[in-house]
Amino acid sequence: MFNLFLQLADSEIKEILLLSIELKKQDYDQRIIEAIAKGNPHKLVFLMSYEDQRQLAVYYQKLYLTEWMSEAKVEMHLSGDSLEEIWSGLVRQIAIGPDVQRNSNLSLDDQLNRLDEMQQLQQQIKKLEKAAWGETQPKKKFALYQDLKKNKEQLEVLKRG
Known part of the structure; x- marks a missing residue:
């Protein structure tokens, strides 16, 4: 398990954790990930690993997953002045895709x-x-x-x- 701990002052979000999970099979029950996310007060980004394949997941009102990809293609960019902005950026990258327009006039929701x-x-x-x-x-x-x-x-x- 690998945890990434980020903390900034004056933020409603106190930390964002990266949880790495080694899977025994690629086809897993996604409700388990949802249950972990719902039962945890922290903001969680999941990195599922099966053999040489990786998948990112995040729970934001519902579970969002990336496609399975090789380890070399797994990329997350952190940007923002607050943990809220960083969290929104992570959710956008996982839910919408890496090519998401950061300058969009639309809110995350x-x-x-x-x-x-x-x-x-x-x-x-x-x-x-x-x-x-x-x-x-x-x-x-x-x-x-x-x-x-x-x-x-x-x-x-x-x-x-």
């Missing part, structure tokens, strides 16, 4: 809500595509394609910001 909305739209698009391919009635198929087109347009608007 707004960015995460947008991410959730985009993921829901992507799931809806997949369902509509499957339904459209399976539909034989022309009117229903046309209506499904119209819904599909509308959802794809909404997704593009969200991606552009």
Whole structure:
């Protein structure tokens, strides 16, 4: 276990811990990570390791995970004048991705809500595509394609910001 301890004065957040977990199998129950995070008063960043693969996780209202990656690709950048800013940056990097725009006008909550909305739209698009391919009635198929087109347009608007 590896803990990273950061502390700055005049901050609501008193410390951020990095918890390294060696897994016996890559497919693990994510509810365990959530339970650890919910039951701990500290801000936690998890580093899961399985063989030569790594995955980062953070709990911020819900659990956010990165994709599995090689050890060499694991990077976290700390920036900010307070632990709140550092914590927000870590959550953004794990939940949204390393290419997150730090100068975005949106708050962390707004960015995460947008991410959730985009993921829901992507799931809806997949369902509509499957339904459209399976539909034989022309009117229903046309209506499904119209819904599909509308959802794809909404997704593009969200991606552009």
